[in-house]
Amino acid sequence: MQANMVSAINNALELLMKENDKVVVFGEDVGKDGGVFRVTDGLQAKFGPDRVFDTPLAESVIMGSAIGMAMSGLRPIPEMQFAGFMFLAFSQLVNHAARFRSRTRSNLKVPLVVRTPVSGGVRTLEHHSESPEAFYSHAGGLIVVEPSNPYDAKGLMIKASHLDDPVVFLEPTKLYRLFKQEIPDEMYEVPIGKAAMASEGEDLTIITYGTMVQVVKDVVSKRNLSADVVDLRTINPIDEETIINSAKKTGRVVIVHEAPLSFGAGAEIAARIAEKAIFELDAPVIRVGSDSLPYPFPGYENYYIPNELKISKAIDRVLE
Amino acid sequence: MLKKVFEGSVDYLQILDENGNIDAALLPSYLDDAKVVEMYKLMSFARALDAKVLSLQRQGRVATYAPLVGQEATQIGSALAMRKDDLFVPNFRQHGVFLARGMPIDVMVLGWKGFEEGNIIPKEVGGFPMIIPVSTQMPHGAGIAFAQKYLKKDVAVLAYVGDGGTSEGDFYEALNFAGVFKVPLVAIIENNQWAISVPRNRQSAAQTLAQKGIAAGIKVLQVDGNDVIAVYKAVKDAIDNSKDGPMLIECVTYRMSMHTTADDPTRYRSDDEVEVWKKRDPIMRVRTYLNAKNLWNDSLESQMQNEQKKAIDDAVEKAEKFVPDPKSIFEHVYSFMPQTLKEEMDYAVESNFFMEKK
Numbered sequence: 001m002q003a004n005m006v007s008a009i010n011n012a013l014e015l016l017m018k019e020n021d022k023v024v025v026f027g028e029d030v031g032k033d034g035g036v037f038r039v040t041d042g043l044q045a046k047f048g049p050d051r052v053f054d055t056p057l058a059e060s061v062i063m064g065s066a067i068g069m070a071m072s073g074l075r076p077i078p079e080m081q082f083a084g085f086m087f088l089a090f091s092q093l094v095n096h097a098a099r100f101r102s103r104t105r106s107n108l109k110v111p112l113v114v115r116t117p118v119s120g121g122v123r124t125l126e127h128h129s130e131s132p133e134a135f136y137s138h139a140g141g142l143i144v145v146e147p148s149n150p151y152d153a154k155g156l157m158i159k160a161s162h163l164d165d166p167v168v169f170l171e172p173t174k175l176y177r178l179f180k181q182e183i184p185d186e187m188y189e190v191p192i193g194k195a196a197m198a199s200e201g202e203d204l205t206i207i208t209y210g211t212m213v214q215v216v217k218d219v220v221s222k223r224n225l226s227a228d229v230v231d232l233r234t235i236n237p238i239d240e241e242t243i244i245n246s247a248k249k250t251g252r253v254v255i256v257h258e259a260p261l262s263f264g265a266g267a268e269i270a271a272r273i274a275e276k277a278i279f280e281l282d283a284p285v286i287r288v289g290s291d292s293l294p295y296p297f298p299g300y301e302n303y304y305i306p307n308e309l310k311i312s313k314a315i316d317r318v319l320e
Numbered sequence: 321m322l323k324k325v326f327e328g329s330v331d332y333l334q335i336l337d338e339n340g341n342i343d344a345a346l347l348p349s350y351l352d353d354a355k356v357v358e359m360y361k362l363m364s365f366a367r368a369l370d371a372k373v374l375s376l377q378r379q380g381r382v383a384t385y386a387p388l389v390g391q392e393a394t395q396i397g398s399a400l401a402m403r404k405d406d407l408f409v410p411n412f413r414q415h416g417v418f419l420a421r422g423m424p425i426d427v428m429v430l431g432w433k434g435f436e437e438g439n440i441i442p443k444e445v446g447g448f449p450m451i452i453p454v455s456t457q458m459p460h461g462a463g464i465a466f467a468q469k470y471l472k473k474d475v476a477v478l479a480y481v482g483d484g485g486t487s488e489g490d491f492y493e494a495l496n497f498a499g500v501f502k503v504p505l506v507a508i509i510e511n512n513q514w515a516i517s518v519p520r521n522r523q524s525a526a527q528t529l530a531q532k533g534i535a536a537g538i539k540v541l542q543v544d545g546n547d548v549i550a551v552y553k554a555v556k557d558a559i560d561n562s563k564d565g566p567m568l569i570e571c572v573t574y575r576m577s578m579h580t581t582a583d584d585p586t587r588y589r590s591d592d593e594v595e596v597w598k599k600r601d602p603i604m605r606v607r608t609y610l611n612a613k614n615l616w617n618d619s620l621e622s623q624m625q626n627e628q629k630k631a632i633d634d635a636v637e638k639a640e641k642f643v644p645d646p647k648s649i650f651e652h653v654y655s656f657m658p659q660t661l662k663e664e665m666d667y668a669v670e671s672n673f674f675m676e677k678k
């Protein structure tokens with residue numbers, strides 16, 4: 001089927017619900033409205049309001065009740081309407097979803113996938129454009145994935161729901177309808193914890209994910225660079241092997257993410273490269289991120305999100 | 321032993337019904353004709369501004385916008401009940417409150433165009449910036465009210481929240497806090513029956529939203545939120561008594577239009593329902609009342625419309641001349657400029673800013 005990211009995730013949810021009647025989908029406006037981005041469109045009509053339902057407007061209880069359901073044999077897939085509002089569920093996620101397994105020595109498990117739209121570039125209101133992957137990755141105990149294309153989105157969603165772990169599933173709004181891809185009609189899994197090579201080359205490595213994959217690919221092709229472009233797909237646990245191998249191969253690394261630069265995923269990646277490959281580098285590792293400040297209002301966002309020039313200048317620096 | 325230890329009830333207040341008839345026994349003595357005319361004008365002004373911003377949004381000249389149409393009585397009635405120094409904490413739909421409190425329209429337009437500069441609110445307006453994470457403004461309201469009491473100021477704080485917002489923990493926590501410390505908070509639920517696509521009866525099994533205040537030990541009232549006079553009286557009385565503690569007022573109104581410009585209400589609600597509420601329009605009933613008392617006529621109406629249109633058009637024109645300064649996103653993060661942030665700013669000037677200008 002031809003699918004954009006919205007229809008790919010919608011299809012994954014439908015297949016998961018068909019496969020297992022313990023899968024339930026809920027959140028704000030996911031029922032009749034089909035979600036504000038239509039990711040759950042049609043699911044309530046297909047599976048009924050007992051399995052696809054709108055909750056009262058309260059993120060903490062959406063998350064907390066999902067944890068309770070998950071510990072009781074269900075496989076909930078709650079939606080947080082926007083990543084900025086998921087912070088209202090932060091305590092439940094970090095204090096509980098992340099810890100029930102370790103606090104019971106795996107006697108209890110929390111198999112759930114919490115989905116939320118992330119990142120910006122779509123000219124919308126405050127709190128609708130956050131890139132929160134570092135917060136959740138830092139907690140430990142939460143798996144954090146972020147697809148950059150419809151194929152990965154479907155396969156990662158299916159894999160995430162099959163796992164016995166809490167998964168934070170980040171969906172870049174900018175990519176929801178940006179392009180379509182041919183994807184299989186049936187179930188398939190994309191591995192979690194494994195990066196993809198978006199392109200391969202010799203001269204440098206660019207490590208990225210989410211909204212920035214497409215921007216990086218555009219820079220690489222416009223400049224005709226021979227580059228490894230690593231699309232992480234999973235932020236936590238990170239695919240260190242792919243990162244280190246590529247860093248050793250090219251000796252020059254740029255890391256690009258939309259989240260703010262300071263204390264972001266890029267810092268984690270750069271540190272791992274420093275620890276395991278520093279003597280094989282020909283240049284310092286350079287990070288590119290949004291600026292280290294709160295996501296600005298839409299009138300200013302284009303000054304803030306890394307653009308091609310900002311990425312290109314970083315590439316110049318490692319190629320010097 | 322089994323005995324009743326608590327009993328509660330909620331009153332409902334309506335003074336001007338949907339046909340423009342006044343319940344004379346309830347009409348407050350402090351309300352004169354001029355005030356009712358002012359209410360009418362401001363409600364009309366809010367609706368005209370709303371329509372204008374909606375059309376700007378459709379032309380791509382402002383970003384996402386949350387219309388207020390249908391909710392004018394709740395907003396104007398409560399705003400006019402405020403005393404000069406009283407304060408208010410909005411969510412994201414209180415454009416009418418801002419307008420009534422004298423917020424410059426061009427500044428509001430800047431906000432809708434997507435600039436933080438739209439949040440620079442003149443002190444005399446008494447408003448705090450619009451807050452988008454639902455209900456998270458309510459604890460601020462409790463704290464602002466706490467500070468007024470602490471500082472021995474005779475200032476009441478209005479905090480607005482939607483029907484959906486009353487489901488959030490922050491809502492209950494704020495009321496509970498306000499009740500314990502008896503702070504001068506007037507919490508106003510703008511119950512417009514919908515939280516995007518989720519109807520009021522899916523938010524709570526409680527019969528009224530007002531009764532949520534009873535559990536916090538504070539006074540409560542439900543009001544016809546499309547009756548500007550009832551809203552005005554309810555909020556004014558609450559403000560006058562706010563030194564004795566907080567109050568929760570549920571204004572029963574209706575969201576006549578889409579949730580925001582990103583929403584399509586035909587997916588989840590029927591036109592029939594909207595038609596029912598059209599008959600309860602908050603502005604029409606005041607017009608009927610004023611006409612009957614010979615306080616209003618067609619020529620006053622067209623004069624008012626012309627004045628309001630000009631004020632709105634001038635404001636939009638002024639806002640559209642605004643030139644954003646991208647450095648401002650760096651300059652207002654801290655009270656000082658960290659060296660690392662300055663470096664990021666210098667780098668942005670040569671990269672991100674450059675592309676934008678091209």
Ligand SMILES: Cc1ncc(C[n+]2csc(CCOP(=O)(O)OP(=O)(O)O)c2C)c(N)n1
Binds near residue numbers: 059
């Ligand atoms: C914490 C939080 N969750 C979700 C949203 C997305 N959202 C914006 S408005 C809204 C509905 C609000 O309904 P209500 O409180 O009744 O206010 P209304 O929009 O009707 O004025 C939702 C779910 C949000 N802004 N904040």
Ligand SMILES: [Mg+2]
Binds near residue numbers: 482484511513516
């Ligand atoms: Mg509402």
